[in-house]
Amino acid sequence: MTGSLRAYEHWVASYRRVWRGSVVSSVLNPVLYLTALGVGLGKLVNHGAHPLGVSYISFVAPGMLAAVAMQIASFEATYPVMASIRWTRVYHAMLATPLRIRDVLLGHQLYFASRVAASSGIYLVILTAFGALHSAYAILAWPVAILIGIAFSAPIAGFAAWAKKDSWFAALFRFGIVPLFLFSGTFFPVSRLPEGLRQLAYVTPLWHGVDLIRHLTLGTVTWGMALVHVAYLVTLAAVGLVLAERSYTKRLVL
Numbered sequence: 001m002t003g004s005l006r007a008y009e010h011w012v013a014s015y016r017r018v019w020r021g022s023v024v025s026s027v028l029n030p031v032l033y034l035t036a037l038g039v040g041l042g043k044l045v046n047h048g049a050h051p052l053g054v055s056y057i058s059f060v061a062p063g064m065l066a067a068v069a070m071q072i073a074s075f076e077a078t079y080p081v082m083a084s085i086r087w088t089r090v091y092h093a094m095l096a097t098p099l100r101i102r103d104v105l106l107g108h109q110l111y112f113a114s115r116v117a118a119s120s121g122i123y124l125v126i127l128t129a130f131g132a133l134h135s136a137y138a139i140l141a142w143p144v145a146i147l148i149g150i151a152f153s154a155p156i157a158g159f160a161a162w163a164k165k166d167s168w169f170a171a172l173f174r175f176g177i178v179p180l181f182l183f184s185g186t187f188f189p190v191s192r193l194p195e196g197l198r199q200l201a202y203v204t205p206l207w208h209g210v211d212l213i214r215h216l217t218l219g220t221v222t223w224g225m226a227l228v229h230v231a232y233l234v235t236l237a238a239v240g241l242v243l244a245e246r247s248y249t250k251r252l253v254l
Contacts, residue, residue: 070149074177095253101248109157124139180205181206205236208228212226212229
């Protein structure tokens with residue numbers, strides 16, 4: 001891991017120049033989302049049937065936490081990865097040292113995980129202020145959010161290394177990330193979806209993350225299903241890392 005930590009050190013040092021702007025967005029965006037959805041839209045929803053028998057903000061807030069982890073990891077694993085290969089060539093500079101492909105890959109993935117950890121940690125504090133956490137198990141939502149981030153950043157980094165044009169990322173976000181954000185249980189129960197779409201939603205990685213974090217924050221978690229969710233996300237992250245290493249190797253060495 002020494003080589004990976006060396007690569008990670010570079011990304012942390014680079015982030016020190018821009019951290020102020022990201023911290024503002026990490027705090028401001030959750031507050032705006034939760035105010036609009038919980039206080040605004042939530043008042044309308046709460047007049048009807050409450051999802052899972054809780055207030056709308058208690059329902060949607062954990063879903064937003066999982067979605068934020070996905071969005072941060074997805075963005076960090078697209079343009080910065082391609083830039084490091086094609087434009088700034090940071091990866092090439094790292095490989096001119098004793099670092100290996102795996103060190104370069106894991107170092108950047110550690111940085112992605114750190115970004116998700118920082119933002120999701122801030123988000124959890126804000127959820128506490130909004131009264132959206134109902135169980136001590138909510139603390140486990142933090143490592144789950146980090147796992148969600150890795151489950152997305154690993155395969156997407158492999159895609160970014162393989163992609164020939166940055167315009168491909170627009171398609172990824174438009175036809176992948178946005179539909180997941182809207183239809184993986186973030187804003188309404190997946191059971192409300194039509195037959196077919198419902199089964200499709202159940203196999204998406206974001207639904208596994210949303211469902212696990214939601215039940216942790218509400219204190220309704222069943223540990224058997226929780227293990228299924230964790231196993232799914234760990235498997236996706238592991239497969240993504242293997243594929244990403246192959247993709248990196250093809251672009252940077254072969």
